[in-house]
Amino acid sequence: MTMNIKLRIWRQANAQAEGKLVEYQLNDVSANMSFLEMMDVLNEQLISKGEAPVAFDHDCREGICGTCSMYINGRAHGPQKLSTTCQLYMRNFTDGETITIEPFRAKGFPVLKDLCVDRSAFDRIIAAGGYISASTGQAQDANAIPVEKAAADSAMDAAACIGCGACVAACKNASAMLFVSAKVSHLALLPQGHPERKKRALAMVAQMDAEGFGSCTNTYACEAECPKGISVANIARLNREFLNASLISEEMPK
Amino acid sequence: MSWMNTFLTSSIGRKLVMSVTGLFLITFLIVHCTINSMIFFNDGGEAFNKAAHFMGTNILIRTMEIVLFAGLILHIVQAYMLAAKNRQARPQGYAVSNPGANSKWYSRSMTLLGTLILMFLVLHISHFWSNSRLGGMMGIAPLEEVQIGDKEVLNLYQDMMVTFQSPFVIVIYVLGVISLCWHLIHGFQSAFQTLGVNHKKYTPVIKNIGIGFSILICLLFALMPVSIYAGWIC
Numbered sequence: 001m002t003m004n005i006k007l008r009i010w011r012q013a014n015a016q017a018e019g020k021l022v023e024y025q026l027n028d029v030s031a032n033m034s035f036l037e038m039m040d041v042l043n044e045q046l047i048s049k050g051e052a053p054v055a056f057d058h059d060c061r062e063g064i065c066g067t068c069s070m071y072i073n074g075r076a077h078g079p080q081k082l083s084t085t086c087q088l089y090m091r092n093f094t095d096g097e098t099i100t101i102e103p104f105r106a107k108g109f110p111v112l113k114d115l116c117v118d119r120s121a122f123d124r125i126i127a128a129g130g131y132i133s134a135s136t137g138q139a140q141d142a143n144a145i146p147v148e149k150a151a152a153d154s155a156m157d158a159a160a161c162i163g164c165g166a167c168v169a170a171c172k173n174a175s176a177m178l179f180v181s182a183k184v185s186h187l188a189l190l191p192q193g194h195p196e197r198k199k200r201a202l203a204m205v206a207q208m209d210a211e212g213f214g215s216c217t218n219t220y221a222c223e224a225e226c227p228k229g230i231s232v233a234n235i236a237r238l239n240r241e242f243l244n245a246s247l248i249s250e251e252m253p254k
Numbered sequence: 255m256s257w258m259n260t261f262l263t264s265s266i267g268r269k270l271v272m273s274v275t276g277l278f279l280i281t282f283l284i285v286h287c288t289i290n291s292m293i294f295f296n297d298g299g300e301a302f303n304k305a306a307h308f309m310g311t312n313i314l315i316r317t318m319e320i321v322l323f324a325g326l327i328l329h330i331v332q333a334y335m336l337a338a339k340n341r342q343a344r345p346q347g348y349a350v351s352n353p354g355a356n357s358k359w360y361s362r363s364m365t366l367l368g369t370l371i372l373m374f375l376v377l378h379i380s381h382f383w384s385n386s387r388l389g390g391m392m393g394i395a396p397l398e399e400v401q402i403g404d405k406e407v408l409n410l411y412q413d414m415m416v417t418f419q420s421p422f423v424i425v426i427y428v429l430g431v432i433s434l435c436w437h438l439i440h441g442f443q444s445a446f447q448t449l450g451v452n453h454k455k456y457t458p459v460i461k462n463i464g465i466g467f468s469i470l471i472c473l474l475f476a477l478m479p480v481s482i483y484a485g486w487i488c
Contacts, residue, residue, distance in 0.1 A: 008349075021349055074352030100350040107343050172353065172362050173340035175265075205264055214343030215265035215336055217364060218444040224356035236452030239266055243450060246261040253260040 001031045003095035007042065009054055010102045012111055015118075019111065021100070031091040035078060036061060036068060038090055055114040063087040063227065066162030069169070070115055071102040076166035076225045084164060084227045104165055106174035107212035121211040122163050122179060128207035129200035130183040132192050145191050155189035158182045160228040167222035167230075173214030178222035180208050181238035182230045188241055198251040201241035206253065266448075268336055273448035275329040276441050280467075282322055283438075287471050290478055296487050299411025300402055307407035310386060330372060337365045360436040361444075367437040374430030381417050386410055418482040427479040431472045438468035 004027045012019030026042055033041070036058050043053035059067035068085040072078035078088045093099060101115060109117040159182075167178035184201055187193030193200070216235060223232045245251050261267040289309060292302035309315050353362060360367065386408055389396035400409040417423060442464030446452075451460070481487045 010349075071348055074348065074350045075355055079355075102348055102350070105344050105346055105348055107345055170356055172344075172357075174343035175340075177265075205266055206260075209265050212343060213265075214340035215269055216448075217269075217336075217340070217361070218440070218447050219357040219361040221353065221357040221362075232447070233452045236447050236450045239269075239448055240450030242264075242266045243270065246257070246264075246267070253257055 001091075002028045003031060003090065003093070003097075005029055005038075005090075005093060005096070006098040008098060008100040009115070010111075011054070011114055012103075013113065015110055015112055019114075021102075029090055031089070033090045034061070034086055035070075035072070035088040035090065036086050055112075055116045057116050058086060061086040064162060066164035069104050069117060069119075069165060071104055071169055073100055076104065076169040077164070077227055081224075082227055082229050084162075087227075104169035106165075106168045108174065108176065109165060109168060117165075119163070119165050121213070122165065122176070124211065125176070125180060125204055125207045126163075126183060129196070129203035130187070132187060132196060134192070147190060151189045155186050158185040158189065158230065158234050161186075161226075161230050162228055164227060166225050166227060168213060170221045170225035171214065171216075172219060172221065173217055175216045175222075176208050176211070176213040177216040177235050177238065178226060178230055178232065180204050181232075181234035184241055185234040185237045188237065197241060198245035198249045201238070201245040202251060202253045205238075205242050265339075268332055269448045271328060271332050272336065273445040275325045275332070276445045278325045279322075279329060280438070280442065280445075282325075283471055287474050291474055293411065293414065293478060293482070293487055299400075299409070299415075302411050302414075303400060303407050303409060304402055306386070306410045307402070307405065310408065330368070333365060333368055358440070361440045364437060364440055367433045370433040371430060371437060374426065374433065377426060378430070381423075382410070382413065385413065414478075415482060415488075418479045421483070424479050424483045428476050431476045434475070435468050435472035438472070439465055442468060 004025070007024045007026055008021045009024065010019055011022045024042060024046075026038070026045070029038055029041070036056070039054060039056055046053050057067050057069055059065045061068075063084045063086055066084070068077075070077065070085045072085065072088070077083060077085045078092065080088050080092055103109075103111050103115045103117050104119075106117075108121040109119055112118050161179060161182035163179060165176075165179070168174050168176050171177075184197075184204060187200065188197050218232070218235075220232050223230065246253070262271070289305045290302070292305045293299065295301045385394055385397055388394050389408075397408045397410065397413055399406045400412070418427075443457075443461045446457070446460050451457070
């Protein structure tokens with residue numbers, strides 16, 4: 001089955017340039033193409049016409065790397081639940097449909113070109129405390145440190161975050177709380193993460209605020225749009241970690 | 255105390271202020287609603303006037319009134335500061351957005367609902383608070399007094415009866431209370447989440463209590479002007 005679609009895509013030459021939505025007609029699109037394959041077809045046509053192709057982020061195309069983005073018809077990663085853009089197929093759209101594609105919008109995610117945004121703010125948040133300090137050397141025996149099954153499961157669920165930024169894109173406040181909470185939770189739930197948990201909560205929240213992300217108003221749009229189904233229970237855990245580190249512990253903020 | 259400054263100006267610190275003041279204001283609503291529900295005894299206002307007299311003369315309650323105003327102002331000022339910061343977090347908006355697909359309208363409209371409640375509150379305070387507390391001062395007409403037992407108390411009941419004769423006032427009050435209801439439905443459970451309370455056992459209970467509480471208290475509040483206007487209470 002094929003379909004004809006009209007695309008409205010955000011085109012912006014570089015970070016400083018003014019951008020605008022540009023319309024493209026794309027015919028004979030297979031319903032079994034992925035969304036990114038559809039974009040590839042469009043780009044081939046643009047290149048053959050001598051126009052600049054649409055810049056968009058993509059890497060693994062398997063839904064695990066978190067590189068693809070795009071705000072499609074008013075939704076981060078498009079209309080499909082628990083899915084990245086690369087795992088979205090054209091069968092989710094109808095023949096003759098107009099599809100509007102915009103970059104993720106946030107002060108913390110400045111547009112670089114067309115649909116590509118700079119998400120290095122997330123890297124800086126991780127660098128601020130999203131790690132554990134471990135001595136190098138021989139790997140420890142497995143099971144040397146007992147971990148409760150439920151905690152291990154919750155940590156694994158939090159660690160499923162691929163850092164794509166859909167939570168920021170979907171949030172009306174462009175808040176990065178779901179991302180930061182997933183990273184903090186993943187380590188706070190495990191014994192290996194405990195020695196640095198206070199320092200970590202303080203430093204990562206400070207970096208998140210410094211990057212210009214908004215605050216969380218608990219609309220839970222992030223959880224609904226997250227391709228990995230990260231729970232807002234992690235946000236409550238981050239609140240606990242931060243309140244504990246700020247008000248109860250003797251740890252001083254930097 | 256630079257650590258405290260760092261905490262209170264952080265995004266989570268600001269949210270904690272919203273949460274704590276919000277829960278405090280909820281406790282005020284419970285007291286306010288309980289006292290005002292005395293009019294439903296339909297005893298010519300005796301029970302209500304007695305309760306209002308206690309609230310107006312008890313030193314502890316009058317002290318808490320100052321704390322209440324402080325909490326209210328903090329809640330309002332912090333809310334607008336957060337709303338401004340959150341707007342700045344997305345300088346350029348989306349051309350097409352479908353927020354209804356991922357969140358509830360009232361959760362996204364807390365600033366708007368809060369502003370409507372604030373507008374209502376200005377009218378409400380000018381109706382009842384200023385003449386009972388400031389009557390006889392600053393050119394505000396004092397309330398009449400009424401004899402209950404061996405005490406002369408302010409006749410706040412009569413003040414209510416007079417105010418709620420105007421259909422315009424009834425409509426504004428009902429709209430104000432509806433705004434409050436939606437504000438509470440989000441705010442009640444949101445306050446717990448901000449405090450870090452998200453628990454497999456308790457969160458569903460908190461959500462249900464929040465919805466039940468919001469609807470019940472707002473129904474009672476709405477019923478007060480409506481039943482006076484309709485003549486069910488006289």
